[in-house]
Amino acid sequence: MTDANGLTVDGVGVRFGGLVALDDVSVEVPPGTVVGVIGPNGAGKTTLFNVVCGFVRPTTGSMRWDGRPFAPRPDRLAAAGIARTLQGLGLFAGLTVLENVMVGAHRRSRAGFTSALFGLPPSDRDERRLREAALATLDSLEIAALAGAHPGALPYAVQKKVALARALVSQPRLLLLDEPAGGLGAEEVEELADLIRTLPKRSEQPCAVMLVEHHMDLVMSVCDRIFVLDFGKRIAVGSPAEVQDDPAVTEAYLGAEAVAS
Numbered sequence: 001m002t003d004a005n006g007l008t009v010d011g012v013g014v015r016f017g018g019l020v021a022l023d024d025v026s027v028e029v030p031p032g033t034v035v036g037v038i039g040p041n042g043a044g045k046t047t048l049f050n051v052v053c054g055f056v057r058p059t060t061g062s063m064r065w066d067g068r069p070f071a072p073r074p075d076r077l078a079a080a081g082i083a084r085t086l087q088g089l090g091l092f093a094g095l096t097v098l099e100n101v102m103v104g105a106h107r108r109s110r111a112g113f114t115s116a117l118f119g120l121p122p123s124d125r126d127e128r129r130l131r132e133a134a135l136a137t138l139d140s141l142e143i144a145a146l147a148g149a150h151p152g153a154l155p156y157a158v159q160k161k162v163a164l165a166r167a168l169v170s171q172p173r174l175l176l177l178d179e180p181a182g183g184l185g186a187e188e189v190e191e192l193a194d195l196i197r198t199l200p201k202r203s204e205q206p207c208a209v210m211l212v213e214h215h216m217d218l219v220m221s222v223c224d225r226i227f228v229l230d231f232g233k234r235i236a237v238g239s240p241a242e243v244q245d246d247p248a249v250t251e252a253y254l255g256a257e258a259v260a261s
């Protein structure tokens with residue numbers, strides 16, 4: 001199945017030596033939707049995320065983005081309208097919150113902050129635009145007051161918001177979230193859920209969101225559609241209710257996790 005827009009992963013396989021990490025996996029992430037990728041430990045979720053980001057090159061299969069063949073490169077994602085947050089925060093400790101977010105906004109600018117980083121002549125107008133965009137994004141996440149702080153001085157949940165702001169400031173049309181709930185408390189996860197539900201409709205063009213996540217309550221409460229992996233294979237796909245009722249999914253989780261508890 002293909003979609004003229006959005007992301008299509010078609011029959012992707014990945015091998016690490018003799019280990020098959022992904023086997024003929026197909027996933028669609030249409031614009032305006034939140035699509036979850038779940039599965040027990042070692043199922044292949046991170047590998048799939050890394051394939052979409054271009055960190056891992058698939059051995060078989062293909063991808064399409066915006067109706068075109070897509071061979072991602074991590075350094076070209078922003079230019080393709082794609083942003084990601086990683087499991088770790090990846091924030092620059094020596095930069096303020098605002099500056100960290102401005103790094104994510106550089107794709108909007110011909111000069112500006114990136115030029116400044118590399119010692120090139122800055123353009124005041126670009127710099128101002130970057131700053132305004134970064135501040136507006138921080139404001140939309142209700143952390144604009146912390147613009148001048150350094151990330152290391154802030155609670156972990158706030159640092160995660162900064163990392164999200166940095167991804168959102170470029171107004172991506174595909175947002176890839178890798179375990180955004182990791183390290184958050186119950187209340188913070190609820191707040192994150194409210195936020196994720198708003199992501200597809202934040203800007204004029206609908207955004208597609210791919211969420212790789214362990215936190216089942218979060219996935220079930222925010223996703224329009226869920227793909228389930230187990231041992232590198234896609235074992236189920238459907239709405240949260242359909243996936244929850246699928247015996248193959250129960251078995252995968254029972255075998256791997258629930259029996260142990």
Ligand SMILES: Nc1ncnc2c1ncn2[C@@H]1O[C@H](COP(=O)(O)OP(=O)(O)OP(=O)(O)O)[C@@H](O)[C@H]1O
Nearest residue numbers: 016019020021039040041042043044045046047048
């Ligand atoms: N770089 C690598 N080299 C060798 N094997 C790898 C590599 N990356 C992942 N694997 C293996 O591929 C399989 C899938 O791993 P992956 O990290 O994608 O699973 P996951 O579903 O994200 O797991 P978790 O929920 O524990 O993060 C595992 O068996 C893992 O050990």
